[in-house]
Amino acid sequence: MPVITFANTKGGAGKTTAVLLLATELARLGFRVSVLDADPQHWITRWYENSEDALGRRLNVVPYVTMSTIDRQLAEEKNRADFVLIDLPGSRSSLLAKAVGHADYVLIPVQGSAMDAQGGANVIELLQYLEDKADIRIRHSVVLTRVNSMVTTRAMNAVKDLLAARRVHLLETPIIERSAFRDIFGCGGTLYSMDAKRVSNLDKAQENARALAIEVLRQIPAAVAPAASRLKDVA
Numbered sequence: 001m002p003v004i005t006f007a008n009t010k011g012g013a014g015k016t017t018a019v020l021l022l023a024t025e026l027a028r029l030g031f032r033v034s035v036l037d038a039d040p041q042h043w044i045t046r047w048y049e050n051s052e053d054a055l056g057r058r059l060n061v062v063p064y065v066t067m068s069t070i071d072r073q074l075a076e077e078k079n080r081a082d083f084v085l086i087d088l089p090g091s092r093s094s095l096l097a098k099a100v101g102h103a104d105y106v107l108i109p110v111q112g113s114a115m116d117a118q119g120g121a122n123v124i125e126l127l128q129y130l131e132d133k134a135d136i137r138i139r140h141s142v143v144l145t146r147v148n149s150m151v152t153t154r155a156m157n158a159v160k161d162l163l164a165a166r167r168v169h170l171l172e173t174p175i176i177e178r179s180a181f182r183d184i185f186g187c188g189g190t191l192y193s194m195d196a197k198r199v200s201n202l203d204k205a206q207e208n209a210r211a212l213a214i215e216v217l218r219q220i221p222a223a224v225a226p227a228a229s230r231l232k233d234v235a
């Protein structure tokens with residue numbers, strides 16, 4: 001079943017947050033989801049250990065994924081999940097190359113500023129290299145992260161122009177800067193088990209995660225994601 005790899009060689013780009021939002025939302029839509037946690041900070045694993053009551057059985061997290069274990073772990077999870085998501089460290093590594101090479105779709109989280117685009121550009125170069133040298137074409141998109149809900153900044157427009165000039169696909173749905181997306185790692189659970197009285201704009205955060213999941217599902221070709229056709233029932 002399809003593998004979605006989240007990659008940006010810069011730490012702090014919003015990869016782990018994006019993985020968590022997409023994983024929980026896909027599970028909520030009824031899909032079986034496995035997350036391979038290859039981030040040495042183990043945020044997803046820690047969050048998962050803290051969250052089991054809220055998650056049910058549709059979401060599984062595989063901890064301690066490394067260069068020497070990823071092939072086996074990926075093969076196992078592909079067999080049992082509708083979607084496998086891979087969270088990577090923020091560095092250039094052979095693990096990154098492998099996780100990108102195994103992907104059906106690569107999501108590149110980029111914060112809306114020019115400096116942050118460089119880590120995303122490294123991933124795009126790798127994808128280009130795979131296409132030129134090995135004729136491996138992997139669909140990919142940039143998703144803007146930590147976007148201010150109130151203003152469109154000049155820096156963000158510059159990133160959008162740059163991506164358009166290079167013909168890199170950009171998701172229409174950005175991940176907005178929301179306290180809910182930060183707090184969820186501390187308190188565990190999902191956006192639906194959090195207390196709306198204590199978390200500001202929780203409804204908007206939920207809406208954002210849902211729009212992201214639906215847009216990502218539309219990017220994945222039906223041939224690799226037969227399960228995504230079930231989206232018609234939920235959208």
Ligand SMILES: Nc1ncnc2c1ncn2[C@@H]1O[C@H](COP(=O)(O)OP(=O)(O)O)[C@@H](O)[C@H]1O
Binds near residue numbers: 147178
């Ligand atoms: N959309 C968001 N809203 C609020 N905080 C965010 C958002 N995205 C990321 N963060 C915060 O930014 C920091 C880095 O994000 P993270 O997802 O860990 O990035 P990465 O995995 O690429 O290193 C974390 O403290 C996280 O809580």
Ligand SMILES: [Mg+2]
Binds near residue numbers: 043088090
């Ligand atoms: Mg991370």
